Amino acid sequence: MSRPQSTSSRLRALLLEGRTLVKPGAYNALSAKIIEKAGFQCCGVSGYGVSASLLGKPDVGLITLDEIVMITRYIARAVKIPVIADADTGFGNAINVMRTVEDFITAGAAAIHIEDQVAPKRCGHVAGKQIIATEEMAGKLRAADRVRRELDPDFVLIARCDARGVAGGSVDELIRRANAYVEAGADMIFPEALTSEAELERCAKEIKAPLHFNRTGVSPRLPVSRLNELGIAMVSNATGSLRSSTVAMVDYFAEFARDDVEAVNRFEARTKDHPAGNMHAFIGFSDIKKLEEEYLPSAEILAKYEGSVGFQP
Amino acid sequence: MISAARVRPSTRLRELLKEGKTLVKPGAFNALSAKIIEQAGFPCCGVTGYSVSAALLGKPDVGLITLNEIVMMTRYVARAVSIPVLADADTGFGNAINVMRTVEDFIAADCAGIHIEDQVAPKRCGHVAGKQIVAMDEMVGKIRAADRARRDLDPDFLLIARCDARGVAGGTMDELIRRCNTYIDAGADMIFPAALTTEAEIERCVRDIRGPLTYNRTGVSPRLSLKQLNELGIAMVANATGALRSSTVAMVDYFGEFAKDDVEAIKRFEARSEDHPASNMHAYIGFSAIRKLEEEFLPDADVMAKYAGTVGFQP
Numbered sequence: 001m002s003r004p005q006s007t008s009s010r011l012r013a014l015l016l017e018g019r020t021l022v023k024p025g026a027y028n029a030l031s032a033k034i035i036e037k038a039g040f041q042c043c044g045v046s047g048y049g050v051s052a053s054l055l056g057k058p059d060v061g062l063i064t065l066d067e068i069v070m071i072t073r074y075i076a077r078a079v080k081i082p083v084i085a086d087a088d089t090g091f092g093n094a095i096n097v098m099r100t101v102e103d104f105i106t107a108g109a110a111a112i113h114i115e116d117q118v119a120p121k122r123c124g125h126v127a128g129k130q131i132i133a134t135e136e137m138a139g140k141l142r143a144a145d146r147v148r149r150e151l152d153p154d155f156v157l158i159a160r161c162d163a164r165g166v167a168g169g170s171v172d173e174l175i176r177r178a179n180a181y182v183e184a185g186a187d188m189i190f191p192e193a194l195t196s197e198a199e200l201e202r203c204a205k206e207i208k209a210p211l212h213f214n215r216t217g218v219s220p221r222l223p224v225s226r227l228n229e230l231g232i233a234m235v236s237n238a239t240g241s242l243r244s245s246t247v248a249m250v251d252y253f254a255e256f257a258r259d260d261v262e263a264v265n266r267f268e269a270r271t272k273d274h275p276a277g278n279m280h281a282f283i284g285f286s287d288i289k290k291l292e293e294e295y296l297p298s299a300e301i302l303a304k305y306e307g308s309v310g311f312q313p
Numbered sequence: 314m315i316s317a318a319r320v321r322p323s324t325r326l327r328e329l330l331k332e333g334k335t336l337v338k339p340g341a342f343n344a345l346s347a348k349i350i351e352q353a354g355f356p357c358c359g360v361t362g363y364s365v366s367a368a369l370l371g372k373p374d375v376g377l378i379t380l381n382e383i384v385m386m387t388r389y390v391a392r393a394v395s396i397p398v399l400a401d402a403d404t405g406f407g408n409a410i411n412v413m414r415t416v417e418d419f420i421a422a423d424c425a426g427i428h429i430e431d432q433v434a435p436k437r438c439g440h441v442a443g444k445q446i447v448a449m450d451e452m453v454g455k456i457r458a459a460d461r462a463r464r465d466l467d468p469d470f471l472l473i474a475r476c477d478a479r480g481v482a483g484g485t486m487d488e489l490i491r492r493c494n495t496y497i498d499a500g501a502d503m504i505f506p507a508a509l510t511t512e513a514e515i516e517r518c519v520r521d522i523r524g525p526l527t528y529n530r531t532g533v534s535p536r537l538s539l540k541q542l543n544e545l546g547i548a549m550v551a552n553a554t555g556a557l558r559s560s561t562v563a564m565v566d567y568f569g570e571f572a573k574d575d576v577e578a579i580k581r582f583e584a585r586s587e588d589h590p591a592s593n594m595h596a597y598i599g600f601s602a603i604r605k606l607e608e609e610f611l612p613d614a615d616v617m618a619k620y621a622g623t624v625g626f627q628p
Contacts, residue, residue: 022575024568028343029371030557031564038568051598056344056393058600078371126600127623128607165624193624218625221576237579239594240571241564242345244582246591248563249346249556253339253353256555260337260539261530264552267559276561279554283366285373285441292443304443309480309508310533311441 008154011082011110014041015156015210015234020227025086025238027053028071029078030283035241036079042110042234043079045072047086048123049242061120065091069103076108084156084234087112089119093136094143101147101155111156113190113212114140116163116177124192125217129166134177138184145185158212159186165193165218175206182209188233194219197226204230214238278311285313322425323469326397329356330471330525330549335542338527340553342368343386344393345598350556351394357425357549358394360387362401363438364557376435380406380415388422397425399471399549404434408451409458416462416470426471428505428527429455431478431492439507440532444481449492453499460500473527474501480508480533490521497524503548509534512541519545529553593626600628 005013014021023042026032027049035043048059050071055062072085085104090097097114104112115121116137118130131137141159148155159181163174171194178189190212191203197220203211210233215221227235255263271277292301305312329336340361341347350358363374365386370377387400400419405412412429419427430436431452433445446452456474463470474496478489493504505527506518512535518526525548530536542550570578586592607616620627 024571028368030368030561033371034561034564034568038565038572040568040572052594053343053345054389056348056389056598058595058598058603060600060603074369074371123595123600123625125625126595127625127627128604128619129623129625130619167618167620167622169624195624215576215579221580223576225575237571240567240579240582243586243591243594244563244567245560246345246349246594246597247586247589248559249349250353250589250591252555252559253349253355256339256552257353257355261536262538264530264555265536267555271558271562274562274565276558276565279367279558279561280373280438280441282561283371283373285375285438288373288375289443303482304445305482307482308442308444309484309510310439310444313441313443 006152006154007076007082007108007110008152008156011042011084011156012154014082020224020232021234022224023084023234023236024240025049025236025242026075027242029074031241031245032075032079032083036081040081042082042084043075044236044238045075045083045085045109046238046242047088048239052242052246059123059126061088061122063088065100065103069107072104072109073107082110083108084111084113084158085109087114089117089121090114090140090144092119094139097140098143098147101144102151105148105152105155109155111158113158113160114144115160115190115192123217124160124162124165124214125219129162131162131166131169134180137177138180141181141184141186156187157185158188158190159184160190160192160212162192164191164195164199171199171202175203178203178207178209182207188212190214193217196220197222200232201230204232210234212236280311280313285311289313321467321469322391322397322423323467323471326357326399326425326471327469329397335539335547336549337539338399338549338551339555340364340551340557341390342557344389346556346560347390347394347398351396355396357397357399358390359551359553360390360398360400360424361551361553361557362403364554367557367561374438374441376403376437378403380418384418384422387419387424391423398423399426399428399473400424402427402429404432404436405429405455405459407434409454412455413458413462416459417466420463420467420470424470426473428473428475429459430475430505430507438532439475439477439480439529440534444477446477446481446484449495452492453495456496456499456501471503472501473503473505474499475505475507477507479506479510479514486514486517490518493518493522493524497522503527505529508532511535512537515545515547519547525549527551595626595628600626604628
């Protein structure tokens with residue numbers, strides 16, 4: 001019997017190909033499945049997206065370790081591509097970080113990023129961030145490194161540094177910290193909230209590790225071709241799934257509130273030929289029917305489906 | 314000072330129902346979709362099993378979600394909105410005894426009402442073939458048990474009995490109506506006849522069932538207007554999966570474009586939604602409300618140190 005390659009090993013194999021990996025962010029199993037079907041090779045679990053969708057609240061450190069690990073577990077079960085989760089500040093000090101890493105590994109994540117913000121943290125592209133001492137963050141990374149070596153040596157540890165965006169922050173400070181984080185055991189650095197291409201170029205030159213770039217908020221919208229030239233290992237599109245679905249739901253319910261069932265009829269007509277136009281087929285009722293045929297008594301299947309009303313899977 | 318106890322969601326739901334117009338109940342699958350439904354002006358919202366199964370698990374609605382999962386999502390939804398929340402309790406997650414625990418859990422999750430259906434577990438979406446139903450006696454026991462539990466904990470908690478007898482193999486309207494009236498006698502406040510296929514069937518339910526009705530305007534059921542439903546005296550109408558369908562279609566399109574055109578697709582999306590109410594996600598999701606709370610409850614120096622000179626969206 002062959003043992004399947006672990007998800008973290010698969011992520012490392014992808015990274016070794018040397019091209020910039022595009023990592024769209026998911027906030028639940030469905031968005032992750034859509035990302036996988038669109039052909040992306042990995043996906044993120046975005047703290048911003050989970051806070052907004054699960055709680056309906058902004059990304060200011062309100063979600064708990066349990067909540068983000070739970071959503072990560074659902075996502076990792078729903079897709080085959082490696083899943084990279086947002087561990088925020090690690091949910092406590094270096095000792096708490098050890099538990100955090102264990103939880104994400106058992107949830108099936110291939111990697112996490114931990115950031116050097118003061119807890120409660122906030123979205124890296126919203127003003128009001130503060131950072132902890134370099135030494136404290138280095139301790140968190142050393143603790144995380146110890147745990148992953150024991151449980152899943154290929155688990156990728158990404159250190160996010162928020163030093164650019166804080167009051168009095170600078171790229172100099174960011175680079176100094178980033179290199180200290182690499183020495184503490186981080187595999188990759190995520191320099192958050194860079195504001196220009198020149199800043200990213202400087203990071204690529206001076207940080208002694210592969211980089212993760214977040215192409216949103218205050219950061220320049222560089223094409224993957226340019227990121228490849230710069231040797232960026234991974235680029236995230238953290239909130240595209242959240243933004244596109246939010247805009248769509250706001251529009252749908254505004255129309256529905258105004259025009260009642262006519263809005264529903266229009267939506268159904270508009271999406272008739274869309275890949276997700278038939279939600280029953282899209283979400284996989286037919287796969288269930290096949291499994292039933294394989295594992296349920298045949299008489300039961302016959303009794304269930306013969307003459308019963310509705311979508312025939 | 315201790316103020317008067319807040320009005321329970323179940324009591325507010327009963328007040329809404331007393332107004333006598335058909336209540337429109339769009340289905341949510343997380344806090345965000347519920348907030349969008351509330352902001353659009355709907356008076357209540359549902360938590361749909363179909364959508365929670367699709368969104369949280371990425372799986373079809375064939376009885377795979379657990380009681381814990383649907384109760385958890387109901388709790389998140391109920392905390393995020395002020396409108397009453399009705400939840401989908403599927404088959405009640407076991408027998409009549411399990412149903413008592415189920416009702417307790419939903420009440421503790423601040424839910425205003427649930428519907429329980431007479432399908433065989435594991436259940437499935439009412440508009441997908443392959444449904445089967447339990448004996449009427451068994452369902453009556455579940456409703457009686459649920460009625461006892463809600464009388465103890467929250468007498469206004471709304472108990473909706475869903476009957477799937479129309480859509481099963483050999484199912485008939487006669488059987489549906491016979492069952493529904495028995496469910497009313499057992500303690501149900503409202504009946505949800507699932508998967509009706511014509512307007513005539515709805516009319517017959519209105520005439521022959523001795524209780525208010527909830528109607529699900531989707532799948533195999535006719536898309537009657539709110540005006541028609543009001544004329545028929547329908548108490549509540551669900552739009553269970555609009556939130557799920559609209560967001561799924563949007564994400565499929567977004568990632569299809571993104572996979573093809575990289576950052577150009579993002580720029581187009583940002584340009585297209587520039588004047589949209591949700592285009593600035595930071596503002597939309599409420600960073601500014603947090604900033605106001607920080608000013609109220611955090612030391613002034615902390616707030617100053619946090620915001621002065623930092624990069625990004627200024628809440």
